[in-house]
Amino acid sequence: MIAGEFEFFAPPTLADALRLLHEHGSGCKLLAGGMTLVPVMTLGLAQPGAVVSLNHLQGLDGIEDIGHALRLGAMTRHATVGQHPLVLQHAPLLAAAARGIGDVQVRHRGTLGGSLAHAEPAADYLCATATLGARYLLQKQGSERWLGAAEFFVDVMTTALEPDELLTAVEIPKQAAGAGYSHLSLRRVEGAFPIVLASAQIAPGYAQARVGLGGVGPRPVVLDVGDVVQGGLTPAALDALGARAYDAAQQALSDLNGSGDYRREMARVYARRALAAAAAQLPTGGR
Numbered sequence: 001m002i003a004g005e006f007e008f009f010a011p012p013t014l015a016d017a018l019r020l021l022h023e024h025g026s027g028c029k030l031l032a033g034g035m036t037l038v039p040v041m042t043l044g045l046a047q048p049g050a051v052v053s054l055n056h057l058q059g060l061d062g063i064e065d066i067g068h069a070l071r072l073g074a075m076t077r078h079a080t081v082g083q084h085p086l087v088l089q090h091a092p093l094l095a096a097a098a099r100g101i102g103d104v105q106v107r108h109r110g111t112l113g114g115s116l117a118h119a120e121p122a123a124d125y126l127c128a129t130a131t132l133g134a135r136y137l138l139q140k141q142g143s144e145r146w147l148g149a150a151e152f153f154v155d156v157m158t159t160a161l162e163p164d165e166l167l168t169a170v171e172i173p174k175q176a177a178g179a180g181y182s183h184l185s186l187r188r189v190e191g192a193f194p195i196v197l198a199s200a201q202i203a204p205g206y207a208q209a210r211v212g213l214g215g216v217g218p219r220p221v222v223l224d225v226g227d228v229v230q231g232g233l234t235p236a237a238l239d240a241l242g243a244r245a246y247d248a249a250q251q252a253l254s255d256l257n258g259s260g261d262y263r264r265e266m267a268r269v270y271a272r273r274a275l276a277a278a279a280a281q282l283p284t285g286g287r
C-alpha cells in the first residue's frame, strides 16, 4: 500500500506534462511503466507530492527511421522494442537486450525511458544503448538538449535529468551492414535482474569493435577495442580484451548479488564472450 497522499495527473499532451513538471519540480515524480516507481513508493522510499503519468500522452511511444538512426519514444515498452521490425533490422543488439528484460509482465509495462531515467547500473538498456552510441533527448518547458551516454549517466541511479526535465526520445545509430552484435548477461536465474552485462558490436573485417559493460561501476563503461582485435580474434587478443575489461571495472560496487572482485572477474569473462559471440556472426565466423 502507498501510505502518503499525492496529487495525480494524466496529461494528454507533452506540453501539459512539461508544464506540470515546471510547476511541481522536485516534488513531482513521472509515472511511466511503474515497474520501479510503484514498488519504491509502496516501500516509502519515495513520497512525491505529485505523480504525473505519461501513459496518456500521444506521440511518446513511436519508433521512427530518421535515415542514419532510429528514434524511439521514451514510452516505448520493452516488448515493442524487442519485436519491432525496424529495431530488429537496424539495432538488433537493442532488441536482444529488450527481450531479455524481466518477465512478460515487466516487458509489457516497463518503458525504455523509465529504465534509462532510473539508471540502475546493471539495467540492460544502459549497457546496450551506451554501446550503440545512443543520444538521449531531454526536454523541458521552452528548451531541449541532446546528451551522449557519457554525459547522461552521472552516477548510480543518477542522470543529468533536471527535476523539470523529461527524457522524451533516444536516438540509436543504425548498425552497419554485415556487422556482428551480442548482448549477454549474468543473472542468478532467468528473469532476475542482471549482475553483470556485456554488449558487443563488431564491423566486418574488424575495422571497428566496441564492448560495453554494465553492473561493473556506477555507470556503463564502453571500450573501443578495434586495436585489440585488428589481427583477428586470437587467444592473445581475447586475453588483452579481458584485461582491459577488468581494468575498466575498477569502480565495481559490492552488493547482495556479488562483490566488486567478482564483478571485475565477470567483466573479464563476459567481455570476451560478448565479443566472440559478435564476431561469430561475421561472414568469416570470427576467424
Ligand SMILES: Cc1cc2nc3c(=O)[nH]c(=O)nc-3n(C[C@H](O)[C@H](O)[C@H](O)COP(=O)(O)OP(=O)(O)OC[C@H]3O[C@@H](n4cnc5c(N)ncnc54)[C@H](O)[C@@H]3O)c2cc1C
Residues within 6 Å of the ligand: 029, 030, 031, 032, 033, 034, 035, 036, 037, 038, 074, 075, 100, 101, 102, 103, 106, 109, 110, 111, 112, 113, 114, 115, 117, 118, 122, 123, 124, 125, 161, 165, 166, 167, 168, 191, 192, 193, 194
Ligand atoms: C520483476 C522485475 C524484473 C526486472 N528485470 C529487469 C531486467 O532483467 N533488466 C532490466 O534492465 N530491468 C529490469 N527491471 C526493471 C524494468 O526494466 C523497469 O521497466 C524499469 O526500471 C523502469 O521502467 P518503468 O517504465 O517501469 O519506469 P517507472 O517505474 O514508471 O519510473 C522509473 C523512474 O524513472 C522516472 N521516469 C520514468 N520515465 C521517465 C521519463 N520519460 N523521463 C524522466 N524520468 C522518467 C520515474 O519518475 C521514476 O523515478 C525489472 C523490474 C521488475 C519489477
